Amino acid sequence: MASLRLAVDAMGGDFGLRSTVPASVLALNENSDLHITLVGDRTAIAEALRSQSYDSSRLDILHAKDSVAMDEKPAVALRQKRESSMAIALGLLRDGDVSAVVSAGNTGALVAMGCIIVxxxxxxxxxxxxxxxxxxxxxxxxLDLGANTECVARDLAQFAVMGSALARVIDGRAAPRVGVLNIGAELIKGTPVVREAGDLIAANPHLNYIGFVEGGDIFGDGVDVVVCDGFVGNVALKVSEGVASFIRRRLQAQLSASVMGAVLGMLLKPVLRRMQRANDPRRYNGAVLLGLKGLVVKGHGGSDVQSFLTTLRQAARAVSVDLSRQIAAELAEENPPTPVAQ
Structure with a gap:
């Protein structure tokens, strides 16, 4: 098994140290094979650790005098934030000092820096x-959930290869079912890019392509990997989160609107609690940035302690199965290889 050494961008995300430090301690305490390097303001990190109980031999602090703001433009971050916690953490990955980087920071900056540094x-x-x-x-x-707002067909075909490899390696699915997100299942539907992507994916003998899928299919049981560009994917993700919150609010309002509703709510409480636990977004936090030479895992910007802990677990799991190497092997089998345009 690959060494479980993670670098954490401790300053990233909406909550910064309030999430990253306690989550890192929890991760250390539940996994004795894990070693974490917290990258950020040394004094602030040390203060946040003061009330925590952990094995100090498996936690390091690496000082960074700067951080990337959540609203910072990626180009600005690339030019001006090379000594930020995010950049330094990615440098550790590039140099082989850690097995993965975990950050809840600025997505655009993380992708841009990842492409340049890693x-x-x-x-x-x-x-x-x-x-x-x-x-x-x-x-x-x-995939993609926001790294690329505009894609050509070759990009989507490559996403299919990487997503299929991830589903097979992480979940042990022998032949993950791959679908391309479209406005309909018919072959004539969609943009030229989407239709061409479908043809490219269908022609790949290493993929189990099932055709076009619609938005509602994401939540069913007929597909394992859904491919789309980052604009569509991010909108779909945020809409699904919003709909889930809307339904929860409406249900709570109806159950508290009358005595009968309150009684029914008490009877349904165990069921609703189980449903909430099963679909808690914090259990699914952590997006892997596929296609880099090293493993980078992105947590939601609004990650709380439990959400960020899930992201750390995702990273540890991906390292343990050597995900990056296996995806690189999958990509090497592409025929013909995808040309790289700078």
């Missing part, structure tokens, strides 16, 4: 953000 795998034009989405099948992997 570099892309051979033949990869654009890396993709992939995460599990709750579904009737347990979960469905979806």
């Amino acid at each position: 570099e892309r795998m051979n033949n990869v034009r654009r890396p993709a953000m992939c995460a599990p989405i709750p579904s009737d099948n347990g979960h469905t992997y979806m």
Whole structure:
């Protein structure tokens, strides 16, 4: 098994140290094989650790005098934030000092810095953000979720290869079912890019392509990997989160609107609690940035302690199965190789 050494961008995310430090301690305490390097303001990290109980031999602090703001433009971060916690953490990965980097920070900056500092795998034009989405099948992997707002057909075909490899390696699915997100299942539907991507994926003998899928299919049990560009994927993800919150609010309002509703709510409370636990977004936090030479896992910007802990677990799991190497092997089998355009 690969060494479980993670670098954490301790300053990233909306909550910064309030999430990253306690989550890192929890991860250390539940996994004795794990070693974590917290990258950020040394004094602030030390203060946040003061009340925590952990094995100090498996936790290091690496000082960074700067951090990337959540609203910072990626180009600005690339030019001006090379000594930020994010950049330094990625440098540790590039140099082989850690096995993965985990950050809840600025997505655009993380992707841009990842491409420059860690570099892309051979033949990869654009890396993709992939995460599990709750579904009737347990979960469905979806990519891209925001790293690339505009894609060509070759990008989507490559996303299919990487997503299929992730589903097979992480979940042990022998032949993950791959679908391309479209406005309909018919072959004539969709943009030229989407239709061409479907043809390219269908022609790949290493993929179990089932054709076009619609938005509702993401949450069913008929597909394992859903491919789309980052604009569509991010919108679909945020809409699904919003709908789930809307239904929860409406249900709570109806159950508290009358005495009968309150009684019914008490009877349904165990069922609703189980449903909430099963579909809690914090259980699915952590998107892997596929296509880089090293493993980078992105947590939601609003990650709380439990959400960030899930992201750390995702990273440890991906390291333990040597995900990056296996995806690189999958990409090497592409025929013909995808040309890299800078």
